[in-house]
Amino acid sequence: MSEATEAVGLVEGASGQPTANGTAAGGGEDIEARVSAGIRQAILAGEYAPGQRLIEAELCAEFGASRSIVRVALQVLVSEGLVEIQRHKGARVRVISLPEALEIVEVRMMLEALAAARAAQLATPEDDAELRDMLAGMRKAVETTDLLVWRDLNERFHASIQRISGNGTCTRMLERLRGQVVRHQFQVSLQPGRLVVSLDEHEKIANAIYARDPEAAETAMREHLSTVGEKLAALRPTRYP
Amino acid sequence: MSEATEAVGLVEGASGQPTANGTAAGGGEDIEARVSAGIRQAILAGEYAPGQRLIEAELCAEFGASRSIVRVALQVLVSEGLVEIQRHKGARVRVISLPEALEIVEVRMMLEALAAARAAQLATPEDDAELRDMLAGMRKAVETTDLLVWRDLNERFHASIQRISGNGTCTRMLERLRGQVVRHQFQVSLQPGRLVVSLDEHEKIANAIYARDPEAAETAMREHLSTVGEKLAALRPTRYP
DNA sequence: GTTCGCGAGATTGTCAACAGTTGTCGGGCA
DNA sequence: TGCCCGACAACTGTTGACAATCTCGCGAAC
Numbered sequence: 172m173s174e175a176t177e178a179v180g181l182v183e184g185a186s187g188q189p190t191a192n193g194t195a196a197g198g199g200e201d202i203e204a205r206v207s208a209g210i211r212q213a214i215l216a217g218e219y220a221p222g223q224r225l226i227e228a229e230l231c232a233e234f235g236a237s238r239s240i241v242r243v244a245l246q247v248l249v250s251e252g253l254v255e256i257q258r259h260k261g262a263r264v265r266v267i268s269l270p271e272a273l274e275i276v277e278v279r280m281m282l283e284a285l286a287a288a289r290a291a292q293l294a295t296p297e298d299d300a301e302l303r304d305m306l307a308g309m310r311k312a313v314e315t316t317d318l319l320v321w322r323d324l325n326e327r328f329h330a331s332i333q334r335i336s337g338n339g340t341c342t343r344m345l346e347r348l349r350g351q352v353v354r355h356q357f358q359v360s361l362q363p364g365r366l367v368v369s370l371d372e373h374e375k376i377a378n379a380i381y382a383r384d385p386e387a388a389e390t391a392m393r394e395h396l397s398t399v400g401e402k403l404a405a406l407r408p409t410r411y412p
Numbered sequence: 413m414s415e416a417t418e419a420v421g422l423v424e425g426a427s428g429q430p431t432a433n434g435t436a437a438g439g440g441e442d443i444e445a446r447v448s449a450g451i452r453q454a455i456l457a458g459e460y461a462p463g464q465r466l467i468e469a470e471l472c473a474e475f476g477a478s479r480s481i482v483r484v485a486l487q488v489l490v491s492e493g494l495v496e497i498q499r500h501k502g503a504r505v506r507v508i509s510l511p512e513a514l515e516i517v518e519v520r521m522m523l524e525a526l527a528a529a530r531a532a533q534l535a536t537p538e539d540d541a542e543l544r545d546m547l548a549g550m551r552k553a554v555e556t557t558d559l560l561v562w563r564d565l566n567e568r569f570h571a572s573i574q575r576i577s578g579n580g581t582c583t584r585m586l587e588r589l590r591g592q593v594v595r596h597q598f599q600v601s602l603q604p605g606r607l608v609v610s611l612d613e614h615e616k617i618a619n620a621i622y623a624r625d626p627e628a629a630e631t632a633m634r635e636h637l638s639t640v641g642e643k644l645a646a647l648r649p650t651r652y653p
Numbered sequence: 654g655t656t657c658g659c660g661a662g663a664t665t666g667t668c669a670a671c672a673g674t675t676g677t678c679g680g681g682c683a
Numbered sequence: 684t685g686c687c688c689g690a691c692a693a694c695t696g697t698t699g700a701c702a703a704t705c706t707c708g709c710g711a712a713c
Contacts, residue, residue, distance in 0.1 A: 201499060202667085227695070237668050238695090239480065246484055250491030258442060259674050259695060274581040277530075281522040289518075340515040344585060443697085468665070478698050479665090500665060500704050 206234045207244035214253050214264055215353055225254065225262040252351050265351075272355040273404055275348050280396035282345050283329065287376055287392035288385040289336035298335045302377045305331065309373060313366045321366060322357065328373060332380070332392075359402045372398065447475045448485035455494050455505055456594060466495065466503040493592050506592075513596040514645055516589050521637035523586050524570065528617055528633035529626040530577035539576045543618045546572065550614065554607045562607060563598065569614060573621070573633075600643045613639065 210230065213219050230241045245262045248254040255265045267275070290298075305328045312321040326349075333342040359365060372395040379387035451471065454460050471482045486503045489495040496506045508516070531539075546569045553562040567590075574583040600606060613636040620628035 226693090228693095239667065239669095242695090243484060243487055246487050247491060250488060260676095261695065271581065274579045277526060277579060278523065278582050278585065281526045282519065285518060285522045338515045338518060340512065340589075341519050344519065348581075467663095469663090480697065480699095483665090502665065502705095 202236055203240050203243050203247075206230070206236050206240055207247045209234055210244060210248060211251070211253060211350070214248075215350060217354070219264050221264045221266040221354075223264050225264065227261070251347050267351050267355065269355070269403070269406070272352050273400060275352050276396060276400040276403060279345060279348050279352075280393055280400065282341050282348075283332070283396060284389045284392045286333045286336035286338065286341055286345070287380070287388040289338055290332045291380045291383055291385040291388035293337055294335050294380050294383065298331070299381050301331055302328065302380065306370075306374060306377055309370055313370050316366070318360065318366075322360065325360075325369075325373075332376070335380075355403060355406075356399065358406055359399055362402060365402065368398070369395075443477055444481050444484050444488075447471070447477050447481055448488045450475055451485060451489060452492070452494060452591070455489075456591060458595070460505050462505050462507040462595075464505050466505065468502070492588050508592050508596065510596070510644070510647070513593050514641060516593050517637060517641040517644060520586060520589050520593075521634055521641065523582050523589075524573070524637060525630045525633045527574045527577040527579065527582055527586070528621070528629040530579055531573045532621045532624055532626040532629035534578055535576050535621050535624070539572070540622050542572055543569065543621065547611075547615060547618055550611055554611050557607070559601065563601065566601075566610075566614075573617070576621075596644060596647075597640070599647055600640055603643060606643065609639070610636075 210219075210225070219225065225245065227238050227241050227245075230236075230244075231238055234241070236244075245254055245256060249256055249262075253265055254262050256262045294302075305324050309321060309324045309328070312318075312324060329345075333345060336342070360369065372391065375391040376388060376395060379385075379391050451460075451466070460466065466486065468479050468482050468486075471477075471485075472479055475482070477485075486495055486497060490497055490503075494506055495503050497503045546565050550562060550565045550569070553559075553565060570586075574586060577583070601610065613632065616632040617629060617636060620626075620632050
């Protein structure tokens with residue numbers, strides 16, 4: 172499990188562009204990056220609720236930066252789909268409706284399927300081992316019904332596949348999309364019995380990769396996200412407090 | 413593959429986000445939008461070559477805006493993947509390498525396949541007519557070897573399918589990706605005999621949509637972009653003057 | 654001839670202040 | 684009471700100035 176964490180960091184394909192989600196980039200150098208990362212994290216953590224207004228002056232105080240900085244940071248988040256800005260009305264945390272979340276899951280389904288197929292072509296024995304470790308952890312998490320650990324491993328499992336796929340463009344787009352639906356998606360894994368089914372689906376994906384069978388990997392991943400979509404669609408629209 | 417495609421079928425235009433490429437937004441209101449649209453257009457038109465430095469002061473003079481505006485506009489273009497910024501070193505037009513262009517075509521392949529499948533589920537007779545008109549135009553363009561008309565119709569054909577698909581998220585991502593590879597892709601259609609093959613592929617896609625056959629539409633679209641990718645890979649790396 | 658140090662100029666990063674727009678609150682009127 | 688309207692407050696949009704950093708050419712030392 173421990174090595175797995177390291178691996179995810181090294182994503183670098185043919186892509187000159189830096190990773191979209193600089194969440195981990197807390198370096199004490201670039202103020203703007205620090206601010207945008209901070210706001211992003213707060214949104215993803217639910218600290219700023221969807222629909223909530225993001226007032227520039229408040230963010231300035233919060234992060235100890237000037238308004239120009241905050242302004243650019245907000246623009247970056249707009250491009251990531253986390254924030255929306257209306258002229259003369261300011262910025263708010265973007266509300267992702269259920270139908271829109273379904274759109275996003277559909278897109279993810281295709282991109283993750285691509286990643287899985289490529290991963291099945293390119294995986295090394297070390298990659299196999301990494302996936303195996305994570306699956307072992309996920310199995311344990313299901314047994315103990317530890318949702319937080321499960322969510323973490325789930326994310327890392329998908330991230331590993333994307334890394335193995337070697338397609339940095341695909342990885343970047345998925346990173347961006349993931350940020351928009353974390354909230355909705357967590358609800359799915361709260362449904363009783365969902366974890367066991369999900370674990371099974373993940374194992375199917377991993378087995379296809381071990382077998383270096385791209386088509387099977389693609390199909391398995393598609394089915395996995397397809398069921399996620401179904402479960403999501405079955406949820407009643409939730410209201411945020 | 414078939415059930416997977418069906419599952420998430422009922423998605424409709426749920427996207428609150430405006431289109432990413434505000435190219436057409438020449439409204440005399442929002443300065444920042446005007447500037448970013450102008451720079452984007454200049455890049456796409458090849459007026460600013462890949463790798464060229466974009467100096468803020470020059471852009472200010474060019475578009476009659478202040479540096480803050482130009483700065484935000486550049487940030488927007490960074491998020492679209494058209495520009496890259498290095499701290500204290502400024503902005504340059506991003507160079508899309510051939511391997512990266514291949515990555516992008518791969519991603520497009522999956523997303524356009526999704527759009528085609530959904531379009532085959534949702535198309536109306538009016539949509540059919542629209543596609544038929546475009547194909548007629550493309551046929552004529554091939555006969556007269558009019559590359560410019562062909563390129564225009566080709567873009568509109570794909571755009572129509574995306575519109576019909578109703579998945580705004582997918583459409584936005586494709587818009588963004590398209591901007592990054594126009595240059596490379598144009599080279600492909602310059603190859604002798606390519607147009608005839610391409611026309612054939614487009615007709616296959618359209619026929620699957622007329623027949624309301626999502627699987628066939630998806631397959632046809634995948635094959636289409638798959639050959640684009642192959643042709644692209646066969647090109648020798650080009651150097652920009 | 655080559656390499657290293659070092660200013661001068663160019664360019665970007667950050668900030669505080671000014672201008673413009675939107676929403677709200679309280680008073681006057683039917 | 685209910686409605687219109689003007690003034691005020693709260694924000695956002697835009698600008699120009701100042702500080703920090705990089706680049707490039709020049710001269711000196713080896």
